[in-house]
Amino acid sequence: MISASALPRLLHRASGQPLSLAEHDQEFGLINPQMDLLTELRESGLTGRGGAGFPTSKKVELLRDQRGHGKFVVVNAMEGEPASHKDLALLNANPHLVIDGAEMLARMIGANRIAICVSRDNPLVINHVNRALHERSRRSQRGPEVELHTPPWRYVAGEESALIHWLGDKESLPQYRPHRPTILRIGRNAALVDNAETCANVGLIGRFGAEWYRTLGTPTSPGSTLVSVTGAVAKAHVIEVALGTPVRSILEVAGADTDPSAILLGGYGGTWLSGENIRFPFATEYLKEVGASVGAGIIMVLPRRACGILETYRITKWMANESARQCGPCAFGLPAMADDLQQLVSGGQGRKQSLDRLIRRAAEIDGRGACKHPDGVVRMVRTALQVFEKDLHNHINGSPCVASRESKFYATVPRFEREEDLVWE
Numbered sequence: 001m002i003s004a005s006a007l008p009r010l011l012h013r014a015s016g017q018p019l020s021l022a023e024h025d026q027e028f029g030l031i032n033p034q035m036d037l038l039t040e041l042r043e044s045g046l047t048g049r050g051g052a053g054f055p056t057s058k059k060v061e062l063l064r065d066q067r068g069h070g071k072f073v074v075v076n077a078m079e080g081e082p083a084s085h086k087d088l089a090l091l092n093a094n095p096h097l098v099i100d101g102a103e104m105l106a107r108m109i110g111a112n113r114i115a116i117c118v119s120r121d122n123p124l125v126i127n128h129v130n131r132a133l134h135e136r137s138r139r140s141q142r143g144p145e146v147e148l149h150t151p152p153w154r155y156v157a158g159e160e161s162a163l164i165h166w167l168g169d170k171e172s173l174p175q176y177r178p179h180r181p182t183i184l185r186i187g188r189n190a191a192l193v194d195n196a197e198t199c200a201n202v203g204l205i206g207r208f209g210a211e212w213y214r215t216l217g218t219p220t221s222p223g224s225t226l227v228s229v230t231g232a233v234a235k236a237h238v239i240e241v242a243l244g245t246p247v248r249s250i251l252e253v254a255g256a257d258t259d260p261s262a263i264l265l266g267g268y269g270g271t272w273l274s275g276e277n278i279r280f281p282f283a284t285e286y287l288k289e290v291g292a293s294v295g296a297g298i299i300m301v302l303p304r305r306a307c308g309i310l311e312t313y314r315i316t317k318w319m320a321n322e323s324a325r326q327c328g329p330c331a332f333g334l335p336a337m338a339d340d341l342q343q344l345v346s347g348g349q350g351r352k353q354s355l356d357r358l359i360r361r362a363a364e365i366d367g368r369g370a371c372k373h374p375d376g377v378v379r380m381v382r383t384a385l386q387v388f389e390k391d392l393h394n395h396i397n398g399s400p401c402v403a404s405r406e407s408k409f410y411a412t413v414p415r416f417e418r419e420e421d422l423v424w425e
């Protein structure tokens with residue numbers, strides 16, 4: 001049995017290969033059919049690992065109470081965020097734990113179908129999931145039908161309503177949802193969407209229970225979490241840590257720069273924090289003091305030689321291109337914000353006016369999209385203007401920005417094609 005206080009819990013694998021079904025059973029033990037899953041889930045305090053941090057048991061209760069047509073459990077392993085690799089690392093290590101969790105969720109809400117979604121440009125992960133499904137199909141157990149879906153990769157394709165839209169109509173377009181949580185539907189069927197890491201945690205709780213689960217982490221943020229560390233690090237890392245581990249310790253284990261100029265928490269739509277904040281424990285109850293959260297477990301490290309304003313411009317430009325172009329503030333506002341930042345960075349005439357325009361546009365765009373895509377960019381830009389005040393001052397005054405000569409785009413992570421491109425511990 002997996003030890004309660006030891007890591008890794010989620011990233012167990014055998015000699016560089018994903019755990020086979022037999023190895024998985026041996027490592028994790030069999031599922032306890034007598035367990036009151038929903039009670040254990042509630043008491044575990046598990047929150048979604050996809051970014052929003054909503055209590056998983058509450059989502060389950062909402063879906064369990066839906067009557068009428070069939071129900072789906074959708075496992076979101078789209079990993080639309082370029083700085084995140086955790087779900088791919090997880091499916092490469094232990095696909096059966098994710099599928100176990102999805103089956104337990106299906107049991108709790110009474111779903112008859114499970115859709116596992118991995119973007120189609122991850123052939124290695126798709127192979128691992130297919131192999132896992134094949135292994136399970138040879139066991140004559142009755143249960144929900146499990147299907148693998150491979151939507152095209154895009155940033156917004158991983159947004160849960162866009163994913164549901166794709167499963168129904170093959171279009172990755174987010175849906176307008178004024179009230180949350182909302183019941184998402186594929187056709188007439190209610191769908192519970194959970195991130196792959198969330199499902200794997202359910203797979204643990206359904207075996208070992210809430211008390212076991214809470215032996216790691218903090219009282220408010222129990223359990224372990226997967227963290228993608230990118231930027232000023234020799235290789236992109238996915239690390240499993242107990243929630244509440246200091247950010248500095250995470251960077252040390254990842255071999256990242258531990259004297260950074262800044263870190264970007266939460267990915268391209270996240271929050272910039274100045275480097276001294278790596279002293280904070282990686283748990284939302286601590287990070288919220290500085291306006292951040294654990295989100296989807298992404299830490300991008302910016303070294304002191306880089307320019308935060310240039311990096312922010314590059315991210316904004318990339319995010320502007322990723323808009324689904326359904327909503328004006330996003331389709332036109334984000335490219336305009338990228339233009340303002342470019343003018344600031346390039347040091348041309350009217351730099352001060354560019355900054356004023358940028359601040360005004362951020363206020364106009366915030367909260368106006370059908371999804372949170374533009375809000376994330378606004379948050380990232382606003383925090384950049386605070387954290388990189390010195391860089392900003394230099395650009396506005398036309399002082400030479402030595403850091404701007406740095407050609408590396410730190411927030412870019414090469415797409416994960418080979419297993420050895422990614423390290424996990």
Ligand code: SF4
Pocket residue numbers: 156173174175322323324325326327328330331368369370371372373374
């Ligand atoms: S806010 Fe942007 S990404 Fe979201 S639905 Fe509207 S256009 Fe698409």
